[in-house]
Amino acid sequence: MRSGDRIGGDIKRAEQDLVAAKSAAVKPAGLTVPQYSALLALSENPGAPAATLARLCLTTPQTMTTILQNLVALGLVERTSHQWQRNVLENRLTETGQARFHEADRAAVAVEQRLADAFSTEERAQLRALLQRCSDVLSES
């Protein structure tokens, strides 16, 4: 099988172009794509621990810890001990984090919108269904 015949290459290319576009979009806000993803998950799930954010962002707890450390250093996230469970650290956006996230989100949503606008409603559903089938086949082992 030649490398050009492989579906994987098309998926990788699309994903890389997506990351490149999003990276350029969130860069003016001083964020990387993973950092932005973490802030997005955090804004929709205030107080979530790192392990939960990792699941939402499709990454590992270790990676999320690293990302959060950088966000804490930037003053965008605060980590506080959970009121009841001593072992859990709650993560919350600071005010600066809120503002920075909204700034980045406007640009990131624009990218998603541009992508969505390239397809009809039917095509969009089709693409998502086909990608879903890829995931199912690949992870079923």
Next chain:
Amino acid sequence: MRSGDRIGGDIKRAEQDLVAAKSAAVKPAGLTVPQYSALLALSENPGAPAATLARLCLTTPQTMTTILQNLVALGLVERTSHQWQRNVLENRLTETGQARFHEADRAAVAVEQRLADAFSTEERAQLRALLQRCSDVLSES
């Protein structure tokens, strides 16, 4: 826009499941996915310099240099000065590299085959066309 409404998430999920499946496939051969990709490009383009391999593997020359350094340390790749152009380093698979690549390739092709088998010919063409349109839209800016 809620995070669940974004096409980007589906692409990322498919790509991650793909990497996870390929990673598991090439791991018995002692390779990572990027290392396998480099060996694949090298097997189809013997003697190619790092910059060329980087383009084929959709990565940067710096990253490819790192990958090649690891492959050289494993004894799978040899780097030699180009006969005419003094500035260029030619990369070639060693015999061990050939063997290791073929071992990994069998497993990797099986993953791609499993993926391809999940779709009809029409669906496959459709998926690739839709992904291509994603890339075009995202990289046109």
Next chain:
DNA sequence: TGATGAATATCAGAACTCTGATACTCATCC
């Protein structure tokens, strides 16, 4: 009560990835 399992967190090490900057060689154009 004590054991077990699930979930969290973290340390350590390695690999991959990028941007930015710099240097060298080669071909081309003036």
Next chain:
DNA sequence: GGATGAGTATCAGAGTTCTGATATTCATCA
């Protein structure tokens, strides 16, 4: 010949990502 631009290579730094291992807390069950 000399300047310019393209292509290659590399150093430096930072960020992301993984696997593996370990510790802690909490809930559940024997």
